[in-house]
Amino acid sequence: MLRPEEAAALAALSERLEAEAACAVCLEPAAEPLLTPCGHGFCAACVAALPRAAPAAAAACPQCRGPLPPGSCRPNRPLRDVAEAAAEVARLAAAAARRPRCAAHGEPPRLFCERCRRPLCALCHQEPAHRGHPALPAEQAAPRLREMLQSDLVFFQKEKEEFKPEGEKKSEELMGTVASEKEKLQAGFRELQQFLREQESVLLAQLDELHGALAARRSEYVSSVAARRLLLDTLVVEIEKKRDQPDIEFLMDIDSTLNSCEAAKAPIPELVSSELQRRVCSFFETGKLVMNAMAEFKADLLNKMDRERVKVTLDPETASPYLILSKDGKTLRLGEGQQNLPDTPKRFTGSPSVLGSQGFTAGRHYWELEVGDGDSWAVGVAVESVRRKDSLILAMGGIWALRLGWDRQYTALTMPPTPLVLEEEPRRIRVHLDYEAGEVTFYNVENMTQIFQFKASFTEKVFPYFWLWSAGSYIQLCA
Numbered sequence: 001m002l003r004p005e006e007a008a009a010l011a012a013l014s015e016r017l018e019a020e021a022a023c024a025v026c027l028e029p030a031a032e033p034l035l036t037p038c039g040h041g042f043c044a045a046c047v048a049a050l051p052r053a054a055p056a057a058a059a060a061c062p063q064c065r066g067p068l069p070p071g072s073c074r075p076n077r078p079l080r081d082v083a084e085a086a087a088e089v090a091r092l093a094a095a096a097a098r099r100p101r102c103a104a105h106g107e108p109p110r111l112f113c114e115r116c117r118r119p120l121c122a123l124c125h126q127e128p129a130h131r132g133h134p135a136l137p138a139e140q141a142a143p144r145l146r147e148m149l150q151s152d153l154v155f156f157q158k159e160k161e162e163f164k165p166e167g168e169k170k171s172e173e174l175m176g177t178v179a180s181e182k183e184k185l186q187a188g189f190r191e192l193q194q195f196l197r198e199q200e201s202v203l204l205a206q207l208d209e210l211h212g213a214l215a216a217r218r219s220e221y222v223s224s225v226a227a228r229r230l231l232l233d234t235l236v237v238e239i240e241k242k243r244d245q246p247d248i249e250f251l252m253d254i255d256s257t258l259n260s261c262e263a264a265k266a267p268i269p270e271l272v273s274s275e276l277q278r279r280v281c282s283f284f285e286t287g288k289l290v291m292n293a294m295a296e297f298k299a300d301l302l303n304k305m306d307r308e309r310v311k312v313t314l315d316p317e318t319a320s321p322y323l324i325l326s327k328d329g330k331t332l333r334l335g336e337g338q339q340n341l342p343d344t345p346k347r348f349t350g351s352p353s354v355l356g357s358q359g360f361t362a363g364r365h366y367w368e369l370e371v372g373d374g375d376s377w378a379v380g381v382a383v384e385s386v387r388r389k390d391s392l393i394l395a396m397g398g399i400w401a402l403r404l405g406w407d408r409q410y411t412a413l414t415m416p417p418t419p420l421v422l423e424e425e426p427r428r429i430r431v432h433l434d435y436e437a438g439e440v441t442f443y444n445v446e447n448m449t450q451i452f453q454f455k456a457s458f459t460e461k462v463f464p465y466f467w468l469w470s471a472g473s474y475i476q477l478c479a
Contacts (some may be wrong), residue, residue: 003132017086021079024063025049035076036194038066047073092466110390112141122401203290206283213276231264308432312356312367312464312477317346318388319354323468329357332475334468352392357466359384367464367477368445371404374473378403381433382465383458399465400440400454402429406470411450420452428478433462 023030025046032044040063048067050059080316102109102121110117115133123313125135136144235257242250242257272280303309313329321339323332332354356367371377380401387398401413402420412418428445435458442451466475 017082017089019082021086029086030076030079031083033076033079033083034073035079036061036066036068037072038064038068040064041076041079105361110138111135112138114141141224153223178434199290203287210276210280210283214272217272217276221269224268227266228268231260235260235264259350300363305380308364308366310358310365310367311479312358314466315346315355315357315478317344318348320348320352322352323354325354330467330477330479332466334471334473336471345386348388351467352469353388353465353467355466359461359463360433360435361461362435364432364434366430368428368430369478370428371426372472372474374470375404375406375408376468376470377473377475378465378467379429379431379475380413380442380465381431381462384461384463386465400456401467402442402452403467410451412454414454418452424453426451431464435462 021029021033022048023033023043025042028043030041030043033041034047035041036047038061040061040218042062046062047059047068052059055070058069058072060066061068077302088211100109100119101107102124103119105123105338107121107123109121109124111120111122111125112118113120113125113130113133113135115131119138120130120135124130125133206271238260242254314332316325316329319325320339321341322335322337324335324339332353341347348354355457364386369379371379378401380399382400383398385398397415399413403411403417405411405415410420410422412420422444424444424446426444426446429451430443430445430448432441432443433439434441438456438458440454440456442453443449444451468475
């Protein structure tokens with residue numbers, strides 16, 4: 001491999017040879033060179049293209065203007081050899097220029113570092129980055145690596161022939177399953193919507209019928225009331241007139257007057273009959289049942305679809321003696337003093353803490369809780385091995401929690417704690433656990449804004465965690 005000075009000398013020699021072998025007409029290396037009688041050399045094509053006064057007339061030498069009669073030029077073998085040599089030297093110089101060199105030292109890389117898998121020059125091999133690394137001469141390393149790559153080539157050619165990935169087929173199957181499920185879901189909802197529309201039509205028709213019956217009965221009632229009022233006005237005038245008549249005249253049409261009096265005394269039919277009242281009440285009960293059934297259906301459907309939500313209850317076996325748990329295991333308060341409870345390994349005695357009954361070793365889960373107006377509470381998750389007999393348990397590790405202190409300062413219990421500035425004080429909080437991703441995220445349920453997210457790496461069972469140290473506070477798990 002040439003050194004830089006040798007490559008430079010070779011390039012200079014190439015330029016000199018190219019200049020010597022150049023045709024004076026086209027200035028390119030002479031092709032099929034000819035020697036003129038005056039001793040100059042040109043390309044055969046350039047000589048043939050020289051202007052002549054007549055086909056048999058002599059042309060002038062481009063270099064000395066000497067006559068060049070037709071047929072006077074002979075092949076110039078020395079110039080041809082020089083041109084060929086110039087082309088070969090130019091090729092060697094170009095090849096030398098293309099050979100890689102060390103960017104730091106400009107030396108050709110004659111060694112190959114086996115640990116770093118890269119060519120090195122002698123100076124690079126002495127630097128601290130490569131000192132002591134096994135190195136081979138390039139001419140020895142290249143055959144070894146070629147043999148290795150040839151072995152890999154045979155392996156990969158065989159792999160290529162046998163390469164039949166099932167990913168696309170599996171993807172197509174899954175996409176077909178998704179499309180099929182989409183069609184089933186759409187068909188199910190269409191059927192349900194049709195059923196609901198039919199039931200709606202039946203119930204609305206019954207309501208329209210009831211409304212019509214009530215309207216007709218009301219119209220009849222209004223007419224009866226108006227007729228009775230007119231009859232009463234007429235009877236008052238007639239009786240006042242008739243009572244002062246002479247006896248015979250008084251008795252002449254008394255029968256008509258008495259009949260009118262009996263008609264006026266008869267009760268007016270009820271505005272709503274008992275049968276119509278019964279039908280209205282019956283429909284009211286039916287409507288109530290339908291609305292309750294739809295509410296239950298929606299709640300049940302949402303509950304079954306939301307598979308990440310879990311029902312958390314407080315574990316009394318882990319509760320601190322200072323804490324009071326409700327009978328349903330949903331509410332946590334601070335007691336007036338310490339209760340007389342057995343000091344088991346599971347129970348927190350160094351801090352007012354309690355765990356949820358259910359722990360998790362995989363999956364995504366969330367639960368929601370409400371906090372009162374008081375302070376000094378914390379909620380989050382804790383590992384099963386969390387220390388339970390020490391004070392200041394919140395700073396002992398194994399707990400990822402959100403805390404509200406006595407100074408109304410919200411804090412994420414990182415190491416060290418991270419103060420939080422919240423635009424709103426959350427009353428209802430969602431705690432979301434993603435076991436595999438190692439994430440514990442807190443949300444304000446009112447607007448589902450994220451409060452804080454912990455990053456962790458779980459290797460054991462994780463439990464819901466609660467801490468309370470204020471008589472004016474409470475923690476209540478939401479159903």
